[in-house]
Amino acid sequence: MAITVSRPKLNFRERLYLPAILSGMAITMRHFKNMLFGRTKVTMQYPEEKWDSHMPEHYRGAPALVRDDTGRVRCVACQLCEFICPPRAIKIIPGEFPAGDKFAKVEKFPHEFDIDMIRCIYCGLCEEVCPEQAIYLRKDYAITGFTRADMVHNKEKLLEIGGVMHGVVLKWNEKK
Amino acid sequence: MDYAFIFSSLIKIAALLAVVLGIMNYAVYAERRISALIQDRLGPNRVGPAGLFQPIADAAKFLLKEDFTPAHVNTFYYWLAPCLAMIPAITTLAVVPFGSSLFGVPMVIADINVGVLFVFAIASLGVYGIVIAGWSSNSKYPFLGGVRSSSQMISYELSLGLAVIPVFLLVGQLRLTEVVRYQIENGWLIAPFVGDWGNLQKWLLAIPMMISFVVFTIAIFAETNRLPFDLPEAETELVGGYHTEYGSMKFGLFFLGEYVAMITGSAIIVTLFLGGWHFPGVPDGSHGWGWGLLNIFIFFSKIAGLLFVFIWVRWTLPRFRYDQLMRLGWVFFFEIALVNIFIAAIIIAYLPSK
Numbered sequence: 406m407a408i409t410v411s412r413p414k415l416n417f418r419e420r421l422y423l424p425a426i427l428s429g430m431a432i433t434m435r436h437f438k439n440m441l442f443g444r445t446k447v448t449m450q451y452p453e454e455k456w457d458s459h460m461p462e463h464y465r466g467a468p469a470l471v472r473d474d475t476g477r478v479r480c481v482a483c484q485l486c487e488f489i490c491p492p493r494a495i496k497i498i499p500g501e502f503p504a505g506d507k508f509a510k511v512e513k514f515p516h517e518f519d520i521d522m523i524r525c526i527y528c529g530l531c532e533e534v535c536p537e538q539a540i541y542l543r544k545d546y547a548i549t550g551f552t553r554a555d556m557v558h559n560k561e562k563l564l565e566i567g568g569v570m571h572g573v574v575l576k577w578n579e580k581k
Numbered sequence: 582m583d584y585a586f587i588f589s590s591l592i593k594i595a596a597l598l599a600v601v602l603g604i605m606n607y608a609v610y611a612e613r614r615i616s617a618l619i620q621d622r623l624g625p626n627r628v629g630p631a632g633l634f635q636p637i638a639d640a641a642k643f644l645l646k647e648d649f650t651p652a653h654v655n656t657f658y659y660w661l662a663p664c665l666a667m668i669p670a671i672t673t674l675a676v677v678p679f680g681s682s683l684f685g686v687p688m689v690i691a692d693i694n695v696g697v698l699f700v701f702a703i704a705s706l707g708v709y710g711i712v713i714a715g716w717s718s719n720s721k722y723p724f725l726g727g728v729r730s731s732s733q734m735i736s737y738e739l740s741l742g743l744a745v746i747p748v749f750l751l752v753g754q755l756r757l758t759e760v761v762r763y764q765i766e767n768g769w770l771i772a773p774f775v776g777d778w779g780n781l782q783k784w785l786l787a788i789p790m791m792i793s794f795v796v797f798t799i800a801i802f803a804e805t806n807r808l809p810f811d812l813p814e815a816e817t818e819l820v821g822g823y824h825t826e827y828g829s830m831k832f833g834l835f836f837l838g839e840y841v842a843m844i845t846g847s848a849i850i851v852t853l854f855l856g857g858w859h860f861p862g863v864p865d866g867s868h869g870w871g872w873g874l875l876n877i878f879i880f881f882s883k884i885a886g887l888l889f890v891f892i893w894v895r896w897t898l899p900r901f902r903y904d905q906l907m908r909l910g911w912v913f914f915f916e917i918a919l920v921n922i923f924i925a926a927i928i929i930a931y932l933p934s935k
Contacts, residue, residue: 426898433619433897440618447623 460544465527467545468520469567470560471538478564479539482513486531486540494524495531518560522548541567589686597674597690604881604888605840606636612840612892619896643833651718651826658717663827663834666710669703670841676700677848678758680858680877681865688858688877689758696757697745700849701738704804707842708734711806711813711823714835718826726822729903730806730813736910737803737810743918744797747789747925748853761857765865769856770794785932789925794854796918801846803910806839807891809898812906847887848880855883 418424439445449456473479482499500516502509531540543566550556558566610625610632617624626632650656676696680688693699708730715727748770749755752763764770767783770790803810814822821827824835851857858880859865864872901909 430893430897433893436621437615437618437893440621445621447621450623 456546457544464544464546465529465542467522467527467543467548467558467566468525468531468540468563469543469545470515470518470540470563471567471570472564474569474571476569477508477511478514478560479537479570480515480518480535481511481537481539482515482518483536485534485536489530489534491528491530492524492526494521494526495519496521515560518563520558520563522550522556522558523553538570541570543567590690593686593688593690594675597679598671600881601671601674601841601844604844604884605837606640608840608843608888609639609837610636611888612895615889615892616896619893640833643830646829648829648831653719654826655717655719658713659826660831662710662714662717663831663838664710665713666707666838667834667841669706669710670838670845673700673703673845674848676757677845677852678761678857679848679880681873682867683870683873683877687758688873692756692758694754694756696755696760697749697849697853698755700757701742704842704845705734705738707804707838710835710838714827715813715823718823720826722819722821722825723823726813726815726819726825729815730823733803733810733812733906733910736907737800737914740796740910740914740918741800741804743915743922744793744800745853746918746922747786747793750922750925750929751786751790757852757857760853761859764856765859769859770854785928786925789921789928790854792917792921793925794850796914796921797853798850800914801850802891802894803906805842805846805891807843808895809901810906811900812903815900817900843888843891844884847884847891850887851880851883 436445440447471479480497482497484497484499487493487495487497496517496519497515498517499513501513502511508514527542529542532542545566548556613635614624614626614632624632625635628634628638650659675690676693676699678687678689678692682688711730712727715723715725715730718724748760751770752760754760770787770793806813812822813819814824816822819825824832827835858876860876860879863875863879865876
């Protein structure tokens, strides 16, 4: 069934059309002036201004490995993170401490530790599952590279992002 | 022919072309920045200080892109169309007096006595570029764009021509330098502040002149395919309209041709209604070359002001529907311009001019 939409009856001023155009132009001119004199808030100019200082506490960025106070890589190559990782971004090849080493009691260390940052979904499950508190999600978010190989973070890169973590877990140290 | 005339003409042509092409490039930049500011954005601000080298980057991009000719087009006309869009827009500038005089040389390339007729004759050729582009592209959207363009041009050319008749009823000549001279002696046509204040005819005439000015300006909007009259292009309906099939520098010629047409249109409006290169209190070029340069500067400042209005209107008004466009052209502007001629004629005939 056809519905007749009743048109509003326009008065002379509205039918003249020009006043509406002029008021529209006044609106755009107001926006123009407000922008020109910096009274309008605009988006962040990204490469110059960054989110870094505004980043929330709970932000999950790139995962990274940490060393402890003695300089040992905290990871013990238990491979829990490798198993929990939903996109299977983590690849660990464990190595063994030789007998008589200062850390022989720890038994294992990661010989290779690669995280494919193309696959990583920043879920934080690796951080959550780690019994050693060896892997953390940092606030780095601009992960870029020219090739797929560039986007794989190896152990050196992960330690570089992670740095040293002081205190907290000291269970592999000699009892003091 | 004396060589001095040819030589000075060549210099004027080269200088005017350089200035106009420069303004054209920065009109594109201004369009992008102003539209951004109107929409609460920032616009291109990365290339050079405040993005001022953006036009250079754009031009380099146009030149470096592959100049692709689709297989299904009519090649000869496909290549001809961009030239036909650009050439008339530039040619029109030849008769516009862009300054008073510099070292005794009048600052107009060709001071011909049919002035404004030449402008209309050449400017309306611009539509051939668009129509041929639409037809030779051998594709549906460009064709629709070309057809729309031709009907739109015909509708608005009419009110364009009728709107200027009151000016020439008053001035009595078609020569554009004479129009400017008249405005220097009697005040600008839409704002006659110069000369005798008590003259009733002059003040009454400002009313039809104002109407002429509005109609003429709107018709120029339609002639240059600017929003709200950009139906031939209409990127939301017709993809890109007549230049859908064009790329690289051929598209660049259409795109920049539109801006040159804007500059030309503004130059005509300035010359006819806004006093050309004249500004009250500024003497002409016979008082020294400094004043001559200042006159040229005033002329281009007025053009820049009008270009701002062009851009401002574009980012304010939505596009007309096709029937609204036709109705506006044939029912309103045509009649308004026609009645306006009679009003102006009656005032000129029955009120004392002195």
